[in-house]
Amino acid sequence: MSSSPPSSPPAGLTEIATGWLDAYPVAVTGGDLFGDAAEPVAAHWRAVASGLTALAEGDPAVLQDTVTRHAADLGLTFRVTGDEEERDWPLNAMPLVIGASEWAGIERGLVQRANLLERLASDIYGPQQLVKDGHLPAAVIAGSPFFARKMLGRAPRDGRYIQVYSADLARGPRGQWRVLQDRVRMSSGIGYALENRLAMTRTGGHLLAESHVRRIVEFFDQMREGMVAACGRDSPRIALLTAGRFNQTYAEQAHLARYLGFPLVEGRDLSVMDDRLWVGTIAGPKRVDAIWRWINTTALDPLSFDAKSELGVANLFEAWAGGGVGMVNWPGTEVLESPAFAAFLPRLCRVLLGEEPLLPNVATWWCGQATESAIVASRLDQLALVPAFGQPVEGLARREPVAGAELEGAERAALLEALSRRPMDYCGQEIVHLSTTPAIINGELAPRPFTVRAFVARDAKGDWTVMHGGFARLSSGKALPTSLMGEGDLSADVWVIEDRPPDAAQVPRVIDEPPISRGGGILASQAADNLYWFGRYNERAQYVTRVLRALLDGSVEVEGGVSDRIGVSNALVELLVEGAVIPRSAATRPAAAICAAALVEAQLPGGVTALMRRRQAVGLSLRERFARDFWRLVSRPMPPVDIHRPATLLAAVRMLTEHYSALSGLVSENMVRSAAWRFLEIGQRIERAQGICRMVRRLGELEEGGEKDGALGVLLDLCDSQIIYRTRYLTGPMAGPVRDLVLLDPDNPRALVFQIAGIVEHLAALPSVRDDNLPEPPMRLARALLGQVQAANAQDTGSQWLAGIEGQLLGLSDAISSRYFLQFEADEAEKRTALL
Structure with missing residues (x-):
């Protein structure tokens, strides 16, 4: 002390x-x-x-x-x-x-x-x-994998x-x-x-x-103003280019993009046209004036650098080299990071600036010089060894320093032999205490x-x-x-x-108020895609959970007895099999075992765990758009499941039901009514509409077999329409009124027609890329589908009619994907397979 x-x-x-x-x-x-x-x-x-x-x-x-x-x-x-x-x-x-x-x-x-x-x-x-x-030495530059030869003679516009x-x-x-x-x-x-x-x-x-x-907040304001000024345009659009959600610091990048107001984009969001960079959005391409890159130079353009890169943008090199887009920092500058460079910085500071370093770096010897190599070999026990150019080399599998004193026996001999053969690959550094x-x-x-x-x-x-x-x-x-x-x-x-x-302390810099702005900013096509599928995965998981609750609750209110309940339970199990929630081989197990299998299923695409993981996966790419309370709720783990304790199964199902209700509440109350919110809603409503069709079609088959009361009662429960039915009708569940309520009633938020009407409303609010103001394909399909459902009567809604509606909903989903989302065949096939 x-x-x-x-x-x-x-x-x-x-x-x-x-x-x-x-x-x-x-x-x-x-x-x-x-x-x-x-x-x-x-x-x-x-x-x-x-x-x-x-x-x-x-x-x-x-x-x-x-x-x-x-x-x-x-x-x-x-x-x-x-x-x-x-x-x-x-x-x-x-x-x-x-x-x-x-x-x-x-x-x-x-x-x-x-x-x-x-x-x-x-x-x-x-x-x-x-x-x-x-x-x-030229080798200090040319030996670095980050030296970008194509950047020779290319300078930033502002130098x-x-x-x-x-x-x-x-x-x-x-x-x-x-x-x-x-x-x-x-x-x-x-x-x-x-x-x-x-x-x-x-x-x-x-x-x-x-x-x-x-x-420290003033620093971020000044940094942002500096990036804006470097663009040379009023109100430029600056994007943070990320390697994606699997990057080690993706969470940090998402927070930073949200704080600075920068769109968070991946390479596949971007394209180059006429030596300008554009981001694909739901309203068509929008120009990007500068990129704050969080990927390596070699990954920026597969046509100019690493052809294997899937992170960059084709022809991006021509755009920034020609001044069409700014780059923070300039490509190729990472060559300065190598430990080999650090060995020369003290001398270079005196040469270039005429000054001694105020912050000296750790003493470093580059072994590419004979004298320095001999010093490192003779003082190996007092130094740390590090790859000279930031990449693993023989004897040093990691990029981080390794104390020479820790190397013994064959490992030490192998390193000294490698050092003698390729000394330029190694640096010795003093050990810092x-x-x-x-x-x-x-x-x-x-x-x-x-x-x-x-x-x-x-x-x-x-x-x-x-x-x-x-x-x-x-x-x-x-x-x-x-x-x-x-x-x-x-x-x-x-x-x-x-x-x-305190009275002598520096007065904080006064930051000018930004111009008033409304709306949610641009919505990149990939972000819209992820929002849409987030809504679908979440709604499908909620649908499955409702079916499981019906199985566990024993909530079938009938006078017909056990046989009716068995028939309805079998119908519910068929819904699970049809939705790839459980394998066909599990359909004959007791109800508790079926529910436990459905909750923990991670391989079949319809299992609750699988759906929650898929929701989490697309959600990771959206974290800069979600409120923290929302993201914290999304990140909660699955509740524990014990097949030997049915009470815990019911508790888990009810906990999940509350989880989905809380998420719906946050979406309803906290999300700005922007295009992002609309795509989340469209995904939910398409999935809910398909679920309603499946439930009515599967349980409707039981009406003809004499189990009408049990089937209709469960259907009302699954569609959250039990209370409204009882307040409207004084009789028990009957086929015509139930079908009208869950399929055709425009005032019931859980009805099929309500979902389709909502889809039409959201599509109408999205921007159009047509100059003739004619409706685009998704809107035409949605309106046609809405008209068909609005014109139907309860007695017309049989299994064939419902199957036709399901098919049209699938076609509508494909049309939305083709119009608004980037097309990647592998990704689209995986998502579609998950919810077929």
Whole structure:
């Protein structure tokens, strides 16, 4: 702990008798962010800890639970490399506290480094004077898989190659800050920095303001203004290009796109026409002025780079090279990230800027030079080995540093042999011993090694602005620093605290109000596709759950006895078999076993688990459009199922029924009546209409066999029409009135005609691409179908009529897909098969 006597906490904070940091186990000798802090920063540390203590009533575990809950409410997730499922974001409740004076030195170093990298990118893809003058070996450039030869001689319109830059920083035991890695390819972590601050703000209330923590929201405003200014157009459309929902940081990208108001697009949403980039929307193609890319250069255009890439856009190279679309950051700049480059940056800083590095990088030796290779081989036990160009090489299967002292026997010999054969593939780096910071671990404060990812971006004038804070990664052990979140690692918010009196603090920048806008923005065709199928999968799962509830409830109200119930139950089971919910071989099992099989079925496309997974899969691509409450509800796991305890089956079915009702309520009350909402509704209504036809057709067959009362009673239950029937008719269920109510009554929200009328209404509100104002094919089919149902009488609605309606609904679905969605045969076949 600091040897200086504690000072008074800042105004607005009250020191309580027992502070968490009083017993914090850190040596006085240095190497800890709190222990090294000078006054008044140490006083801020204690004041922050005291404020957090008060919020948690003295229990760190309570505070950690609160922060974890807020992070979950914000929808924060991530995926560890190799995992298929997302994990909750591990945000620690104790922030990193850094004084403004110390941070000012970091900011100057980051701006200097951003300028250096900008000059390097300009030379590499321009005159290459550094190579000609012998300051930089050509192999350091040409050896990188990220060097884009096609970009030689191609410069951005404004001459700026880098728009957003980030750096992983390490603080050594003596308090010195150094750069572990430069990042110009993707700015992963920038969204988590924002979300961490939002979660801590929810937890701490006024604590951040009372602690004089610098705000970070201005950084995002300035970054966005910088991207807009670089486009050179008024109100440009900037899209965030993602690799898709399976990307490790997709959740972050979705949050970031929503916060900045950027459309989140994949390569297949985009196309190039006349050297301009367009996004396919339900209203036709819309121009995209710039892309904030979160994929590699090599994946951007399969015709110009990697022909195997399925992430990019054909002919995109011609568009950006000709100035038709801006690119953040300029393709090919990721060549600067390689460890081999880091070995030359100190010298290049002096050559290009005439300055010593303010933020030196970790000492690095590129083995492509004989002297450096010999140094690395002789000092292997004191250094870490890392692939020179960021790709796995012989003896180093991972991209992360490996301590040479950990290599033994045959593994060590093999690496030294590979190093002698291809020395240019390897770099040696000094082993960094990280400072620690207080963190809440198992309900107590304990020191954890940490790194900080800091972010820099250009503002509207093209000047660099630095985020007042960043994204901290707390390591779970003593392993070498890495840029990836691993098993057991934590994140933390970074608080840059003013160490001047409050009246001297910087006044926050006033942000101009944006122009008033209404509507939901553009709706990409792929997003509309996913919304439509989300609605269908959700409605089908609800339909299956209703059938299961009818089987389990024993809600058939008849006077005819057991035989009637058996006939109706058999009809319900046939609905499950027909819908590929259960296999035919399971149809003879007891009702409880059938229901359990239907709930857990994940292989057949109609099983509840399978449908929930499909809904989750398409929902992942829509998370930037869903409210957090909605997404949290969608992400809930299936309730437990125990075949040996029928009561748990019924509880699970009822829980699912409530789940679907809650989702419907959120859609009804919270979604803006935009095109996105309409496609979700269209999908639900088409699926519900098909379900009604199936139920009436299957249960209608029992009417002719003398089991009319039981069949009609179940039909009313399945269509949520029991109460309205009883208030309207004084008799028990009868065929004509029941069929009229569930098929033809335009005022019944669960009736077939109501669903088709809703589809017509939604299609009419969608934009048309025709200039003659004639109805498009989906609208013509929907109106024809509506007219047919409106003209029908109850006695006309037999099995043949219902089968015909089902076929027309399927044709309508195909027409909607052809008109509004991107056509990918494999995807469409899979989706259609799932609901046939």
